[in-house]
Amino acid sequence: MLPVQDIYQQLVTTLQSNPITLLQAPPGAGKSTWLPLQLMRDGHFKRIVMLEPRRLAARNIASYLAKCQNESVGQSVGLRIRGESKVSANTRLEIVTEGMLTRMLQNDPELSDIDLLIFDEFHERSIAADTSLAFALETQSALREDLTIMLMSATLDTERYTAFFDCPAIQSSGRSYPIDEVYIPIKDESRWLDAIPSIIKQALNEQTGSALVFLPGQFEILRVQQALSDLPSNCQVATLFGEQDKANQQAAIAPAPNGMRKVVLTTNVAETSLTIEGIRIVIDSGKRRAATFNLKTGVTELTTQSISRSSALQRAGRAGRIEPGIVYRIGSKQTFERRNSHDNPEILTSDISQLMLEAKQWGASIDELTLLDKPTEQQCEQASNLLNMLEAIDSKGKLTPLGSKMLGFGADIRLAHMLLKAQILDDQLPGIFRLAIYLVALLESRVNSVNELSLALHSQQQRPHPVFKQQLKYWQNRLKVKDEKSELNTHYISLLVALAYPDRIAKKRGNGYLLANGAGAELNADYWHNDDYLAIATMGGHKGGRIFAATALNPFELQEFLPHLFSELTRCEFDEKSARFIHQDEVKLGAITLTSQPSKQKLDKGERAKAWLNLFAKHGFALFNEQPDAQQLLIRMSLASNLMPDKFPQINEQQLIQNAAQWLGVFLEDIKTLTQLKKFNYFEALQNCFDWQQQTALKALLPLRLTVPSGSNIKIEYQLDGPAKLSVRMQEVYGLTSTPMLANGKLPLLMELLSPGKRSLQLTQDLAHFWASSYRDVQKEMKGRYPKHFWPDDPANSVATNRVKSKM
Template structure:
């Protein structure tokens, strides 16, 4: 009996009563296969849709379940994945991938006819799954109170999810077959790949059956495959990864022939919801290739990372699906236990432009959606800017008609924008639509090709790679186009600009400046004499290496991408020359395309903006020393910090950042740098407080304090530490205690001076000083200044500001 069968009745009862349920069951428990099929057979739900994160798993589960029904896929069990849909009026259980479920919800928010949504392997937490779940929750709450949602995984962060969804959790603790764990420590972590072949060979010697080996990507798969060339004749090495064609994938999954063993080198495509017959050994490198979005360059980079413990458990589970198994883990058990419990959700480290556009089409802001984890403000800002460049959002961040069509196109939104613009331009630019089909086939095939896109396309046109040929066939059929004998690449740069407007670049020094403001590395092998590049692919360690691009001139793209070009007047002060720069410029994002002396006279507001820019670079150090203004700045910062309920938030940095609000109007009449340096910013700074706050500041943080002698002595304030009052001792005779500042929240340090204004005593407790240490000071001062007044009881004596002595 499968473990999930033991909790089946409990699960059914919960599903029939609760809107959302969590199911936690170990790998091999039957939750992805037996459970949905049994729910369909028992008629508990009319139409079930189960989401699978990976196409390979979705296709194999659909095929397996259809075989269990003695049917082909498309009858009672259906399949919806990209480039492949098999459903009919008889379909009652659909296996779909993440993007397909989002499209189903967008096209029909009520999900008419569907009464159970299953999210399998929910621990993977892809953006697409988070998006689909957020939409499903809204649909359930507003439109379909009869829609049931089931979240399933072997390694759910169950406590957190249960609290977020306020739902029941059902756990199945049994395992179909036990799995032994063997840890293989290595001395040099950097040489982990070199150790993999020997670990595989060790496992094949020590164990029976076939092996599934987890590696980060195709590069590592190829390296290990070469190192296993000396295996016995009955051991066959095969590969399994996402970019393979369907036939190759199926061949790798098929059981080994009788009397032979199989070593399947795979990526995390085989981590979940996939059973390969005969596998009872898992060799886990503990590594994966993960996408990491670089906010600065706008590039998604693939980096090799250590997997979490939950992913390692999922991988090990592949060994115990049909018989007892064993997992060989690279690294020590201590290293394993130090790993994160779960992988970070994709939404926190990815490009969220697709999610943002989906939310706009759904009619919601991201903050309105029930997302387990919310993207950062920087991610939202970057995505919004890109969607505006792609014409999917207007300047008011509203969804455009083109943005709506891009979403429904069923391709990456960048490439969808390119294809739609190409189709629109085909009448006046013959051949551009066909060229777009060839370009998207090249980009989506992910094959190795020349860095110059024009050369790469001509090469594939002449001698096509099988994967490119397959992609081209798909796109030509979908776009209703035909192959061409001669490929014209005249409009190639324009097409790249349509898809990657944020990666147009201009040569700058030893590199390139991109329209999004980021930098790219200079390529020493290509484009030596080209000033501009349209970049289709870049990445590397810092996300700045150019992998594929084509040269262009701004004139080639300006007419069709006018929204990317802006005319502006630049006015700024050049510190090196000591002169104003006043230029009329045409900008392509952050790139300056043309610049010439402005034809317009320099007005006060432009000049003030230039001064503000200079101030924001240099801060208050720009101005000459001004004691009163500097003290006002410190007093205002202290008031903000010590009495936030009475004064607005003020810091030096906030004043610099918001200089336009309080300083700008005061700089309009300043014409030279010398005038600016001499500018007294006291009144401008004081304007940050209203009249009542200014009066309160003077009462609580006075600039001067009256002492018994009649003098008004200046207080020196500092941001860190007490305020300081330096005064001759004779002037505070008769003062019985230290003055109070800021209702006692700011201490005052009194520096008592000799008649010659040399420090005699530092105290924050004047009353205590008169009663204690004063006697020693009196004795010494009478000897040094015998003609001056040194009373025995200074707290009750008359103060004097005179230098001459005074009789008692």
């Protein structure tokens, strides 16, 4: 009996009475197979759609459930993945992958006839799953109160999710079979891969049954496979990863032949929702290949990272699906326990341009979506810039008709833009559409090892890699383009790359390149090009800044087809090295300056002021000569805004630098030289940031000077952190019984009492206490040193003076 069967009735009742429910059940509990099938058979829901994050798992679950029904896929149990759709009018349970569910929601926001959505393995938190869930929640609240949503995983962050979604959680305790744990510490963590083959052999000697070995990627799988050539003859080695063809994947999943044992080397494609018969040993490297997005370069780079504890539990669960199992973990138990509890969600570490475009198509902004985690402002800015370059949104951020077509294309939005534009341009540029299909096949197959893209395409046309052939056939069939044997017209390849990767158009700069998005890049060590301009398709390496596949580019040939990438502007700036103004007319492509020549326009006051403002943005207030009164005014205004925000607007140095055009710009228009600028007194300009009433209030609450009992007007020194300071000779504050108050008592005043020779005698914030206590010691010393001055016994009730005693 499967563990999930014990809580089935409770779960059904909960689903029928709540819009959203969480189900936490361990690997092997039956949540991905027995549960959805039973819900369908019992007729609790008319039509169920279950989202599976991985295509391999989706295909196998659909096949298994159809087999349980004694049917083929496409009857009561359907399947919808990229390039494969098997559904019919009789389908009541449909297994879909993430992108498919998003498309279903975009095409039919009401999800007609669907009354239960299941998000399986929700702990993986892909952007696509987060997007689909956000749309589904909006559909549920605005259009379909009868739509039920269930989130499932073995390792949900239950406490957080129940609080966020305000929903119940059902837990299925127990695993189908127990799993033992073995930890294998290694001396040198950097050589973990070298340790894997011997650990596999150890596990095979110590245990019975077949083994599943988790490795980060194909490179590691190949290394380990080569090291296992001396296994006993009854041990069969198989590989399993996402890019494999269906036949090899099914061979890896199939049970070992009678009398044989199997060692399956896999990536995390086998981590969830997949049962490989005969597996009772899991060997976990503790590593995975994860996408890391570099905001600066706009490149997503795959890096090897340690997995979280929740992922490790998912992997271990593969061992206990059909009998008691065991997991061998690389590293100590202490190291394991120091790992993060859950992996970071993709939405915080990835390019969110697809999400932003999906949201615009949905009719919402990202901020309006119900998302467990929100992307940062920097992510949103980067995505918006890219979508504008891809013509998916206009200058006002509105979705364009082309952007809408790109979303429905079922491909990466960069490649969708390239294919759609190439199709439009084919009459004008014959052969460009065919070339675009070849280029998409090359980029998606990831089999290219040639840095020059035109050579790579010719190579694949002459001796195609099987994966390339598969991708090419897929796109030719989908776009209804017949295969031709004629040579490709690679003249248009730079235009195609620019259509897909406009942010990666690059100009030579020193030993490297400047990208259109403002980032720097360098050539791969064995790249032999030295062109002034490149169109880059593939980047990676350290911080995503290394060029791996590109082609030479003439940027001016792009202007006819991608005019929106180009801008004409007049640049006016002060060059500090030459101490003169630079006034140039320029043509730019993003951050790249294509042409620059002396401006034909007369330099006007406004442009000159902008140049000075740019200099001020670079240096801040240090640009000006020292101006104590202006500097004190800035501090006083900042203090006023912090201490009394209800009376004064927010003012601080950084904000003033950022908004200098608003308060400083007009004062700089008549300044013609750097010397004049340095001497400029910014007191008046700064003062005008407060209106007349606020200026009056500032003088009263935080005065620049304070009149003391002697009649002298003494300057106060303010600071941003700590009390204000008043340095005054002691005789001038006789008769003052308490410390003066600033800002209605909100800012303390530190009084520095000075001798007649202006040497510091006492620091106090409580003048009354000083008169009554330590003044006696000061009086005794000062009478001897300054006998002609007045040192009364009762200073609090004496007359202040700024003269010597004989002149009183």
